[in-house]
Amino acid sequence: DQQVKQNSPSLSVQEGRISILNCDYTNSMFDYFLWYKKYPAEGPTFLISISSIKDKNEDGRFTVFLNKSAKHLSLHIVPSQPGDSAVYFCAASVGSSNTGKLIFGQGTTLQVKP
Amino acid sequence: DTAVSQTPKYLVTQMGNDKSIKCEQNLGHDTMYWYKQDSKKFLKIMFSYNNKELIINETVPNRFSPKSPDKAHLNLHINSLELGDSAVYFCASSQVRNEQYFGPGTRLTVT
Numbered sequence: 001d002q003q004v005k006q007n008s009p010s011l012s013v014q015e016g017r018i019s020i021l022n023c024d025y026t027n028s029m030f031d032y033f034l035w036y037k038k039y040p041a042e043g044p045t046f047l048i049s050i051s052s053i054k055d056k057n058e059d060g061r062f063t064v065f066l067n068k069s070a071k072h073l074s075l076h077i078v079p080s081q082p083g084d085s086a087v088y089f090c091a092a093s094v095g096s097s098n099t100g101k102l103i104f105g106q107g108t109t110l111q112v113k114p
Numbered sequence: 115d116t117a118v119s120q121t122p123k124y125l126v127t128q129m130g131n132d133k134s135i136k137c138e139q140n141l142g143h144d145t146m147y148w149y150k151q152d153s154k155k156f157l158k159i160m161f162s163y164n165n166k167e168l169i170i171n172e173t174v175p176n177r178f179s180p181k182s183p184d185k186a187h188l189n190l191h192i193n194s195l196e197l198g199d200s201a202v203y204f205c206a207s208s209q210v211r212n213e214q215y216f217g218p219g220t221r222l223t224v225t
Contacts, residue, residue, distance in 0.1 A: 043216030
């Protein structure tokens with residue numbers, strides 16, 4: 001049972017435009033969400049996170065939006081740069097647990113064309 | 115000054131063998147994890163240790179045994195390797211509950 005889903009395996013955008021990566025979840029107990037970025041042959045690196053008490057979190061060119069009623073979150077990258085080309089993973093966790101267990105989506109490959 | 119390091123980076127071995135993957139973090143974190151990324155690219159947690167104590171043990175075959183000699187190290191030992199164990203294994207660590215820092219991964223190929 002896949003609790004976190006990224007339904008778009010890939011996305012291609014032009015440099016300078018906006019990239020929007022989407023993520024859906026099924027478990028209403030999730031209360032903390034994260035985005036990770038992964039380059040080939042490297043481990044995932046933390047990008048940005050959002051708590052369920054917020055609906056938006058911004059960090060430079062990266063903004064994450066959370067729609068709890070729709071169980072949907074998205075990552076916006078503006079403006080997109082060729083160096084943003086990577087696999088992006090959405091992850092979620094349950095707040096009451098202090099184990100740090102993250103449930104990951106299957107990733108979306110972003111290609112930013114110069 | 116790598117934060118989370120894993121050795122080896124690549125591991126090719128035959129079915130039935132026993133192998134270990136080592137992980138070390140120099141971030142001073144209390145919690146360490148092992149994840150498996152399978153051929154479909156799903157990242158799934160296997161184990162988590164907090165201050166050398168096992169706190170997460172997902173449905174993983176008994177052939178997989180984590181060992182934490184101290185809070186900076188979490189090694190993964192795999193007995194009687196099977197073809198289905200072929201995957202990329204990632205170690206991670208965290209202090210703040212959810213922001214985990216990952217190692218570069220170990221690509222295990224079982225032939």
